[in-house]
Amino acid sequence: MKVLGTVKEVRDQVKRWRARGLSVGLVPTMGFLHEGHGSLISKAVEQNDRVVVSVFVNPTQFGPGEDLEAYPRDMDRDSAYCESLGANVIFHPEPSEMYDPDFTTYVNMEVLSETLCGVTRPIHFRGVCTVCTKLFNIVKPDRAYFGQKDAQQLAIIRRMVRDLNMDLEIVGCPIVREEDGLAKSSRNEYLSPEERQAALILSQSIFLGEKMIAEGEKSAEAVKKAMTEKINTEPLAEIDYVEVVDGVSMQPIDEIKAPALVAIAVKIGRTRLIDNTIVSD
Numbered sequence: 001m002k003v004l005g006t007v008k009e010v011r012d013q014v015k016r017w018r019a020r021g022l023s024v025g026l027v028p029t030m031g032f033l034h035e036g037h038g039s040l041i042s043k044a045v046e047q048n049d050r051v052v053v054s055v056f057v058n059p060t061q062f063g064p065g066e067d068l069e070a071y072p073r074d075m076d077r078d079s080a081y082c083e084s085l086g087a088n089v090i091f092h093p094e095p096s097e098m099y100d101p102d103f104t105t106y107v108n109m110e111v112l113s114e115t116l117c118g119v120t121r122p123i124h125f126r127g128v129c130t131v132c133t134k135l136f137n138i139v140k141p142d143r144a145y146f147g148q149k150d151a152q153q154l155a156i157i158r159r160m161v162r163d164l165n166m167d168l169e170i171v172g173c174p175i176v177r178e179e180d181g182l183a184k185s186s187r188n189e190y191l192s193p194e195e196r197q198a199a200l201i202l203s204q205s206i207f208l209g210e211k212m213i214a215e216g217e218k219s220a221e222a223v224k225k226a227m228t229e230k231i232n233t234e235p236l237a238e239i240d241y242v243e244v245v246d247g248v249s250m251q252p253i254d255e256i257k258a259p260a261l262v263a264i265a266v267k268i269g270r271t272r273l274i275d276n277t278i279v280s281d
């Protein structure tokens with residue numbers, strides 16, 4: 001497995017693969033990889049002849065005062081993990097390789113990016129759409145893999161690919177959780193032992209919402225209220241949002257019907273965590 005740092009190196013490598021008729025999968029990540037990322041990489045290895053994992057903490061998707069500098073990094077461990085899963089290349093560029101000093105072009109999505117995480121992180125999805133467009137243009141993959149953990153991101157990427165006629169398939173992969181239910185996240189690293197325990201309130205409230213819906217509850221208001229009350233029993237938790245939205249448009253709905261998305265963002269101490277569940281038929 002190779003670690004490549006420049007756009008040219010990746011393009012040259014992909015061209016050599018293409019000349020041999022090989023298919024290419026891309027897994028975009030910010031590194032500090034865990035089994036959530038691992039599930040995407042394994043799926044990509046299964047479905048493509050060659051797999052590129054990008055490891056790039058993308059500055060344009062972090063707002064002022066967010067955790068860009070503090071974001072955990074461990075390239076040695078990430079490389080060993082990607083190699084063990086059968087990936088062929090890690091693309092690990094410096095920010096200056098991706099963004100020229102006079103960079104001025106962004107991909108901005110309306111509507112879908114204005115709810116949920118877009119409310120407290122107004123420039124986040126502009127950064128995500130921009131960097132994913134760049135990665136798609138650099139790697140030109142047949143397929144790119146995204147986790148349901150970031151459900152709004154997945155919906156936005158699907159819409160962007162459709163709206164802009166990007167020539168690749170987006171593959172969504174289910175949320176991977178710790179044994180006790182907490183959704184795996186690189187940001188779990190920030191949690192103290194006490195906060196790690198408190199963070200269980202996220203998955204517990206998601207499971208409560210799932211149970212109510214499975215038992216026939218159709219009112220988004222009732223589900224949101226019960227989940228909010230549950231989260232508020234945890235003194236270290238501070239709610240950013242508890243929402244029920246349409247799973248495609250990301251707009252709030254009153255009556256729960258598939259494909260709905262029940263999504264939450266909660267701060268545990270200084271760490272903002274997200275979780276969700278999809279309502280299917």
Ligand code: AMP
Nearest residue numbers: 029030031036146147149150175176184
């Ligand atoms: P990140 O490095 O956090 O930007 O995540 C890179 C990709 O991995 C995104 O598509 C995430 O949705 C996905 N991912 C992160 N955590 C999980 C998880 N626990 N389960 C499934 N996918 C995940």
